[in-house]
Amino acid sequence: MPEMPPLLALRRLHKAFGDKQVLRGLSLEVGRGESVVLIGGSGVGKSVTIKIALGLMRADAGEIVIDGASLAAMSGAERATALARFGMLFQGGALFDSLRVWENVAFRLIYREHVNRRAAKAQAIEALAKVRLGPDVAELYPANLSGGMQKRTALARAILGRPDLIFFDEPTTGLDPITADAINALISSLVRDLGCAALTITHDLASARKIADRVAMIHDGRILWEGRPALLNASGDPFVDQFVHGRADGPIQPNL
């Protein structure tokens, strides 16, 4: 049997904004059901990498391959189908503030799949229950929710489409440590239940160790190191060491 291609492969991505070269030949793969954690300093291009993978931003060069098929070679409709297999939890939640919580969660059902509103709402309430939000929250608007509840609502929205791969952009940044840990636990269990793959950006090494099958560190526009989280402390790489131990002095210049 031939080896299955990875679910997502980013090949030699380059991306510059004006004179600023952010990605310089970044390559990264995510396998089916695999949890990959992307670490690296602020502004190194972690968010840019996943935006390129999601088709939200164009790379200057390089290739995005989904299930062995290059995105660039696909027709518009094929592209849409391929990208619909991905879910995304944005850093700030990115909930639609003109829509109620349940309408946010059921967005794809209402506006894409034209499920009637009653049925869509029932599914939304089910998805909200999975992220431990009660049906009373469903009628509220996002502005009335706490940060943790907004994250959970966004998570419910991301899992409702039953994606094969979910991207998490700093899911716990800006939350208190207890809420952060609860969100981490929730993400791990949801990802496990769905059997989907995850690509998570985080600064939080404790959570990286908890949720990762593989950790990849971005530096200078490339993946500098990747390996199992248990190897983070023994990477033998001075850059990774500096990041893992959180030291300001070392080969990485602090980005102030």
Next chain:
Amino acid sequence: MNPLAAIGASTLSIFRLIGAAAIFATRALAAAGSPPFYIDQIGRQMLRIGFFSLPVVGLTAVFIGAALALNIYTGGARFNAEQFVPNIVVLGITRELGPVLAALMLAGRVSAAIAAEIGTMRVTEQIDALKTLSTDPMRFLVAPRVLAAVVTLPLLVIVADILGVMGGFLVSVWSLDFNPSVYLRNTIEFLEAADVGTGLIKAAVFGFLLAVMGCFHGDRSAGGARGVGIAATHAVVSAAVLIFAANYVMTALFVER
């Protein structure tokens, strides 16, 4: 930097902006004219753009109609033409002031609000979120606003026409001693369908311009709250300038020679 290079660079960036706006407008038009149509979004925007603008547009029209009547009366008195007040008021309102003033009020009220809303959605990644939910922001956000503005602005202008004429009527009857029935007869007698019709065509075009400018500047905004504020300002200014320019062009096309 060499001054010629600076002039060249800013000229290029202006043309780039105009080009980007033209491409955006074309895509907005294409999205507005083809399915999927988000009926609930269109309805919501029609309420917001049209219905909630009724008070401002109505008040503007009453006052401008009244002021116009007074001005025409004093001016007309210089060559014994006071009796033409009703005819000129209704022509001025339907062909020019109704559509232009309603559009300008909406540029202030609606373009700015659209730019701020879409700008906020841009900087808080809601636009990206829409795309990850397989929804085209051009169709979901821009098309409903453009359609709503194109449909509701002519309706608002009909109201503005009626109220503007009424403003002129009230002033003329109360303080200029016009006979009410004669005033109304003169208002209607010389009015042609084309006077109202061209005004409504203008209104639809202005509606398109002001909605597209709101969406375009909102979509381009970057850099947090400040960027959103700048987008709103740019939307109002560019919508107003385009409305005046388009008004001249259309007037030149519509007047019979």
